Amino acid sequence: MTGGVPPRGFPDAEFDRRVTAAQVLMDERGIDALLVCTEPEVRYFTGFFTPFWQSPTRPWFVVVPPTGRPIAVVPGIGEETMGETWVEDIRTWPAPRPDDDGITLLSQTLVEVAGRMGRIGLPMGHETHLRMPLSDYDTLRRSLDGAAFVDATSIVRDLRMTKSELEIAKMRHICEIVSCAFEGIPGLLAVGMTEREAFAAFKVDLLRRGADDVPYLVGATGPGFSNVIKQPDDRVIERGDLLMFDTGSVFDGYSSDFDRYYAFDEADEAARRAYETVWEATEAGLSVLRPGTTTSDLWAAMAEVLSQGGSLGNPVGRLGHGLGMQVTEWPSNSQDDGTVITDGMVLTLEPGLTWEPGKMMLHEENVVVRADGPELLSRRAPAEIPIIG
């Protein structure tokens, strides 16, 4: 590990920069107020950070005005946590209150900020959702007396796709922890363990190495497998098995997302060839990755190698994606995505192929895009499949 543990949280200047950038985009697009209600967006603009979002009971709202700091409209239980952020204007109600769960308070705040005929931006597009009851949203809409919601996906998408150095430092740290844990797997796992035991051992190892949490861990064992979002079961690992682990582990609310393959004692020729093809596809992706390339160019560079390697298909629907507070974020490295890649984007390269029916190989690396090309955050996978035992 290099560089030590990055500081927790962010200085107020980071939030000020994010909000000011949003306000520039709001002004360009004629948006008088921006409403966000999902965990990453609320955290992005305020720093409000708690696992309490797992409770579906209470909605949380943040309103970004044309100038100045965001306004939080939140349940009373969150007042103290929100009060520790840079937000100064915190409005609360005693939630849960199903008859009016913050809707009157939010409506007043939106009209105050946007004006009676204002345009209120709300993310409505791809990769977004509305984290409040739909019936409350309908009540809210009807309460605005002329102000109306418009789609503001592009604002949060454009901002969140490019990471600051402070964000990148957190992601580099968790990627280093996970890289070390992956390198330690041959000493941790052995033939005769069940999948469940292997998963549990790996999760504990990640935590002991400094991950805050391991919210995403999937994997599989066997002579080959095609389910790349699999949970563990009681299957006992055998000699000759392949193992895949894919984890989104987190440090201070920022995620890694990469996987590794191993073979117990030996790998057959076809599996080794598939591994090498996918490894080479990643190389092809890395070789074209720089500002100005599009996600579709990146897709094409990897897809070409997979196709030449005899791919029988890939159900994932893309060859990587953005990475940040969430284990997957905009953009998608897909044939039609066409997003222009810029300096500071953090992406996964995730080429995959089916090499025999029911047998899939899917590699993943995490990189930050720099002016002169990619900087790996994950430690590059070995060029040949590692053998355990």
Next chain:
Amino acid sequence: MTGGVPPRGFPDAEFDRRVTAAQVLMDERGIDALLVCTEPEVRYFTGFFTPFWQSPTRPWFVVVPPTGRPIAVVPGIGEETMGETWVEDIRTWPAPRPDDDGITLLSQTLVEVAGRMGRIGLPMGHETHLRMPLSDYDTLRRSLDGAAFVDATSIVRDLRMTKSELEIAKMRHICEIVSCAFEGIPGLLAVGMTEREAFAAFKVDLLRRGADDVPYLVGATGPGFSNVIKQPDDRVIERGDLLMFDTGSVFDGYSSDFDRYYAFDEADEAARRAYETVWEATEAGLSVLRPGTTTSDLWAAMAEVLSQGGSLGNPVGRLGHGLGMQVTEWPSNSQDDGTVITDGMVLTLEPGLTWEPGKMMLHEENVVVRADGPELLSRRAPAEIPIIG
């Protein structure tokens, strides 16, 4: 620990019972198809279980028809996992495809099931949200040629509030694991550790005792504290501190949700009295908890003890809630909730009070309601605050 580890998953009969019960309610309420798109609802009717929901990229849809098994309309990456459930009719599209991310396929399925003038139930009420882009929902609505969405919150709420014995067994198991871990805390933590070290040690301990995951862990240390959704920081634990840990740990997708308080070396008189008041409030809740009681009766029994104990207030907004696949579920033990409690409900009793400004005490127990009263799933908290050291 008693009873060993419950079996993973559920037999098809469990899903058949759930879906059939939904279909009875759909018929009563004139609903021709039920659409669900959130993790717990999809899992409840199908058994589809994966952490992949943490990726916001792809929507997932399940349609419950008037008779027969549910129909899954899901991204191709989930076909294999869905194929391992009892669902037989699985329709996929190559997601992500932002231009039509399953909407045409879902629309065709809904019209096929509900008919052109059908009523399609969708949860729109308290504690629900729509996990798909709002703009896609608008497209979907316009594509239905006369069929319309109506609120179906009460169907999923009524079904999910009452747990089966198979569900209860999973919750009893995780509550036993957490109870053991809480009892082990005096051997795990000590003055001089940071909050972050204490949290990490407890999380690893929970996993080693058999928790699958610890998605929810909050807590605080100090002479007193009022933030009950706090994340750890670098504060060093001192002699005389109180400690609170509150965790929603999970086994096979079912959650515990209870906390415990401790004092390092000693607790002052006011803290001990607050502890005893809240402990007695829990006793008062347990004494009235049986089928036919309402959540408001339960609230009143606990609130009376808190009030007599000199409570200065409580920002939580309720004194407990339902528990199951999610760390909080319907109903709320609140003054106005009024839900009639029935046999098989799993609830938390969560009385709390502020005993001095900035100092809050919040106890929690997990219980299943039986014909003759409550069965504790959590091991009852000690009647006096436990001392560490």
